Amino acid sequence: MHYRNYGGTGYQVSALGLGCMRLPRNVNEEKGEAPVNREKAFELIRYAADNGITYVDTAFGYHGTESEAVLGEALDGGRREKVKIATKQPFGEMKTQGHIRRNLENTLKKLRSGYIDMYLIHNIQKHTWADIKKRNIIEEFEKFRSEGLIRGIGFSYHGQYPAFKEVLDFYDWDMCQIQQNFMDLEREATEEAIFQAGKKGCALVIMEPLRGGSLASPPAPVKAIYDAHPVQHAPVEWAFRHLLNYPQVSCILSGMTTLDQLKQNIEIFSKADAVPGCMTGEDKEMLARVKAKYDSIVMIPCTRCEYCTPCPQGVGIPEVFSLYNEGMMFGAFDQPRRGYMWTTRFHHEASRCVACGACEKKCPQRIEIIKNLHIAHEALKGWLE
Numbered sequence: 001m002h003y004r005n006y007g008g009t010g011y012q013v014s015a016l017g018l019g020c021m022r023l024p025r026n027v028n029e030e031k032g033e034a035p036v037n038r039e040k041a042f043e044l045i046r047y048a049a050d051n052g053i054t055y056v057d058t059a060f061g062y063h064g065t066e067s068e069a070v071l072g073e074a075l076d077g078g079r080r081e082k083v084k085i086a087t088k089q090p091f092g093e094m095k096t097q098g099h100i101r102r103n104l105e106n107t108l109k110k111l112r113s114g115y116i117d118m119y120l121i122h123n124i125q126k127h128t129w130a131d132i133k134k135r136n137i138i139e140e141f142e143k144f145r146s147e148g149l150i151r152g153i154g155f156s157y158h159g160q161y162p163a164f165k166e167v168l169d170f171y172d173w174d175m176c177q178i179q180q181n182f183m184d185l186e187r188e189a190t191e192e193a194i195f196q197a198g199k200k201g202c203a204l205v206i207m208e209p210l211r212g213g214s215l216a217s218p219p220a221p222v223k224a225i226y227d228a229h230p231v232q233h234a235p236v237e238w239a240f241r242h243l244l245n246y247p248q249v250s251c252i253l254s255g256m257t258t259l260d261q262l263k264q265n266i267e268i269f270s271k272a273d274a275v276p277g278c279m280t281g282e283d284k285e286m287l288a289r290v291k292a293k294y295d296s297i298v299m300i301p302c303t304r305c306e307y308c309t310p311c312p313q314g315v316g317i318p319e320v321f322s323l324y325n326e327g328m329m330f331g332a333f334d335q336p337r338r339g340y341m342w343t344t345r346f347h348h349e350a351s352r353c354v355a356c357g358a359c360e361k362k363c364p365q366r367i368e369i370i371k372n373l374h375i376a377h378e379a380l381k382g383w384l385e
């Protein structure tokens with residue numbers, strides 16, 4: 001396993017981090033439940049901690065708020081000090097300063113730890129950022145840090161680059177966490193976010209390196225590009241190598257569900273050349289062709305221009321189409337369904353559409369929005385958290 005500097009904190013972490021949002025589950029569709037399979041999760045977490053992984057990431061809300069407790073129990077009895085724990089508090093739970101403190105205390109109890117190595121504001125968004133500043137949340141986190149309850153302050157972010165840059169520049173964060181993979185170089189926070197975090201000396205943690213696992217099983221036209229390349233690696237390894245190539249990246253999180261995935265990833269991250277500089281010019285060109293091929297498979301030609309928004313019913317039209325296209329593009333709906341579950345929680349789901357037709361008149365691509373929202377909803381509904 002290779003270890004990398006974690007921003008300006010003075011310590012290093014394993015280049016591979018264990019994400020605790022895809023722990024093994026017992027899915028019971030009839031009952032509408034999917035609790036964590038605790039025995040398998042314990043085995044996974046303990047194997048990671050005993051085999052070189054020194055960074056684990058969880059959050060208040062993962063697995064219906066079960067993830068932190070599972071992690072705490074797995075590490076209890078000797079493994080806590082082997083790893084750095086990052087966890088997150090969501091803005092929606094930060095109603096008052098009292099709530100923020102009680103949530104932290106609750107998390108510490110669940111983690112069975114007296115402190116958290118890195119405490120994040122979870123999923124800062126363009127529309128929540130002003131309120132986050134107004135409510136003095138960062139100041140509250142600073143108090144926790146001075147009391148020794150947390151050791152670093154960070155944020156996670158899913159969204160476009162301009163808002164990311166604004167958040168990054170606002171404060172002297174210890175770390176930030178963004179979605180990146182070779183498909184998202186110009187999407188989400190973009191590659192520029194990697195460079196800016198590095199320039200600031202802020203520890204940078206990457207999530208969704210495999211787009212929820214979807215980059216692991218390419219469709220035939222994409223596979224043909226990998227197969228024709230003179231250097232052979234599995235698609236999973238190419239996705240990791242793309243990120244390992246950036247010296248600015250401190251840690252790459254992977255939400256591994258099985259012991260086999262974990263072992264395979266440890267092997268990849270332990271290779272002698274799994275370090276910055278591991279991608280040649282030819283490798284980068286090959287991944288650019290892979291990306292272009294994936295992009296050409298998009299089904300609903302939505303450009304995310306947002307001319308159709310806001311929908312009076314709150315439907316997140318471009319977001320819904322993006323999730324659907326992602327599922328179609330990768331031939332895997334697991335990750336998009338999980339994303340849609342969050343869309344639903346924020347009341348932006350496609351089923352809220354009342355077919356008023358206002359959006360279709362504004363769409364420059366002339367997309368049949370109403371019909372396609374129905375198709376997307378049928379494909380995306382049903383995730384059990």
Ligand code: SF4
Pocket residue numbers: 310311312313314315317352353354355356357358359360369370373
């Ligand atoms: S047709 Fe549906 S999605 Fe479009 S604006 Fe009306 S309610 Fe919203």
Ligand code: SF4
Pocket residue numbers: 301302303304305306307308309317318321362363364365366367369
């Ligand atoms: S107007 Fe059309 S292309 Fe633009 S975001 Fe809406 S559906 Fe997509």
